[in-house]
Amino acid sequence: MEVFYYIAMFTTLLFLLSKHYLIKPSQSSPPGPRSLPIIGHLHLLEKPFHRTLTNLAKQYGPVMFLRYGSRPVLVVSSTSTIQQCMTTNDLAFGNRPHLTVGAYLGYNYSSIIWSNIGDHWRNLRRIITVELFSSARLQMFLSLRVEEIHYMIEQVLLKANYDYESFTRVEFKSMFFELMLNIMMRTIAGKRYCGEGVEKSDEARRFHHVVSETMYLMGASNLGDFLPLLRWFDFQGLEKRIKDTHRERDSLLQEFIDGGNRHVIGDHGVGLLASPEPSNGPKKAKEEIDAQVGQRRLLSESDLADLPYLQSIVNETLRLYPTGPIVIHESAQDCAVDGFEVRAGTMLLMNVWALQRDPKVWDEPNEFRPERFEGSEWDKGGFRLVPFGSGRRRCPGEGMAMRVIGLTLGLLVQCFDWEREGENLVDMSEGLGLTLPRAKPLVAMCRPRLAMKNVLFEQL
Ligand code: HEM
Ligand SMILES: *[C@@H]1O[C@H](CO)[C@@H](O)[C@H](O)[C@H]1NC(C)=O
Ligand SMILES: *[C@@H]1O[C@H](CO)[C@@H](O)[C@H](O)[C@H]1NC(C)=O
Numbered sequence: 001m002e003v004f005y006y007i008a009m010f011t012t013l014l015f016l017l018s019k020h021y022l023i024k025p026s027q028s029s030p031p032g033p034r035s036l037p038i039i040g041h042l043h044l045l046e047k048p049f050h051r052t053l054t055n056l057a058k059q060y061g062p063v064m065f066l067r068y069g070s071r072p073v074l075v076v077s078s079t080s081t082i083q084q085c086m087t088t089n090d091l092a093f094g095n096r097p098h099l100t101v102g103a104y105l106g107y108n109y110s111s112i113i114w115s116n117i118g119d120h121w122r123n124l125r126r127i128i129t130v131e132l133f134s135s136a137r138l139q140m141f142l143s144l145r146v147e148e149i150h151y152m153i154e155q156v157l158l159k160a161n162y163d164y165e166s167f168t169r170v171e172f173k174s175m176f177f178e179l180m181l182n183i184m185m186r187t188i189a190g191k192r193y194c195g196e197g198v199e200k201s202d203e204a205r206r207f208h209h210v211v212s213e214t215m216y217l218m219g220a221s222n223l224g225d226f227l228p229l230l231r232w233f234d235f236q237g238l239e240k241r242i243k244d245t246h247r248e249r250d251s252l253l254q255e256f257i258d259g260g261n262r263h264v265i266g267d268h269g270v271g272l273l274a275s276p277e278p279s280n281g282p283k284k285a286k287e288e289i290d291a292q293v294g295q296r297r298l299l300s301e302s303d304l305a306d307l308p309y310l311q312s313i314v315n316e317t318l319r320l321y322p323t324g325p326i327v328i329h330e331s332a333q334d335c336a337v338d339g340f341e342v343r344a345g346t347m348l349l350m351n352v353w354a355l356q357r358d359p360k361v362w363d364e365p366n367e368f369r370p371e372r373f374e375g376s377e378w379d380k381g382g383f384r385l386v387p388f389g390s391g392r393r394r395c396p397g398e399g400m401a402m403r404v405i406g407l408t409l410g411l412l413v414q415c416f417d418w419e420r421e422g423e424n425l426v427d428m429s430e431g432l433g434l435t436l437p438r439a440k441p442l443v444a445m446c447r448p449r450l451a452m453k454n455v456l457f458e459q460l
Pocket of ligand 1: 125327328387389392398401
């Protein structure tokens with residue numbers, strides 16, 4: 001972190017020369033650590049950010065004021081403060097900060113994720129809500145989802161050598177990734193992205209690279225965003241990487257739209273379909289599925305409503321491993337949180353990860369315990385589980401994501417027996433990037449269930 005002190009010294013000198021720049025939080029600002037001139041609190045921000053911010057909040061409270069260089073930042077970390085930002089204040093906090101990554105990967109802040117609240121954003125929301133995520137559309141695309149999920153189950157069977165006697169080691173991160181991508185691309189563009197083969201074509205490698213770069217760059221902090229002077233130097237090389245990724249993505253998408261190539265993508269995983277420790281839930285989830293669905297037909301989406309334990313496993317997974325651990329907005333107007341004044345143009349970091357592991361909110365918060373969702377008691381007071389956000393900017397893909405995750409997990413439990421690879425628990429350590437990607441591949445031992453042999457043969 002010494003680099004920050006050099007930057008501080010260097011920039012202090014320059015800025016003092018132009019002497020219009022001194023950092024002085026206003027009187028009614030929320031508490032926060034002491035800031036350094038120019039760089040503010042950037043020196044405190046070790047990765048992973050959600051853990052660092054959680055530790056800072058333990059010291060300074062659930063509403064905390066920081067400065068990322070020239071940018072004012074509000075960090076909220078508790079049920080009540082996150083609730084205020086996502087409900088009463090959700091219009092005031094409806095913007096997104098203009099970070100360099102949004103200038104390129106968000107097409108000059110015009111994509112739905114990056115655009116500020118306003119008519120353009122409302123239009124995009126309306127279009128995708130109607131065209132992609134309405135219940136009519138979800139129903140229309142049902143067979144497509146089922147096809148893709150069944151295709152994935154077939155791939156697992158293949159990797160398990162159709163061996164109904166013994167366990168085989170299977171890696172899932174890449175399969176989940178391809179599944180989600182194929183469903184999204186078929187829903188949006190009507191075409192599959194990953195072919196049948198596992199060979200890595202040139203397009204596969206390029207696409208893999210674009211997706212992993214995008215995930216990384218959206219989560220990386222580009223110091224040039226916070227210390228404008230540094231943009232001239234781009235000493236982290238991030239701006240160049242953003243531009244390169246943008247160019248590469250556009251050319252791949254163009255080829256895809258033109259339909260010339262069949263893209264086969266290789267293995268890569270994001271946290272989109274985090275899966276629970278295989279040893280834990282499936283004991284019990286299997287009993288539930290066997291009782292509700294039986295072993296004469298494959299589980300379907302319409303069964304999910306009758307499988308509360310399976311849903312609890314999904315909820316518990318999204319509680320411990322929210323795909324977006326820090327949800328980032330920006331205030332469009334002055335407003336107040338817990339009585340503290342917040343100015344327009346303040347970047348808002350909602351630490352959903354901290355809230356969902358808050359010992360004041362959850363018993364034994366770090367334990368994987370789906371049982372905690374039994375009954376309706378767990379949601380007393382609300383706003384304890386918000387992996388999809390809430391309010392105007394909440395994730396529009398929630399319904400689709402929950403259906404896909406539920407059906408995939410349900411079928412994996414119904415059709416296979418599971419064991420851990422060794423004595424050790426599955427390594428859930430976190431990689432870097434916006435979507436809380438897994439650091440390590442998700443490996444488990446699986447064996448097709450003999451009782452399902454006929455059904456698998458006939459119905460897949
Ligand atoms: C487990 C799966 C998923 C999780 C946990 C998740 C979570 C989130 C979160 C936390 C946000 C930010 C909300 C906010 O800023 O307040 C978000 C936004 C968004 N999500 Fe998801 N998401 C998931 C899957 C999906 C899928 C499958 C799609 C689309 C096919 C999708 C599309 C979007 C879009 C377009 C936004 C931006 C909305 C806006 O800015 O107005 N998400 N998601
Ligand atoms: C980005 O958008 C702003 C305002 O909408 C516009 O002034 C600017 O020229 C745009 N930049 C590029 C590179 O298109
Ligand atoms: C899972 O969480 C959602 C809120 O995100 C809730 O509506 C649902 O009832 C929960 N399901 C179970 C089985 O706890």
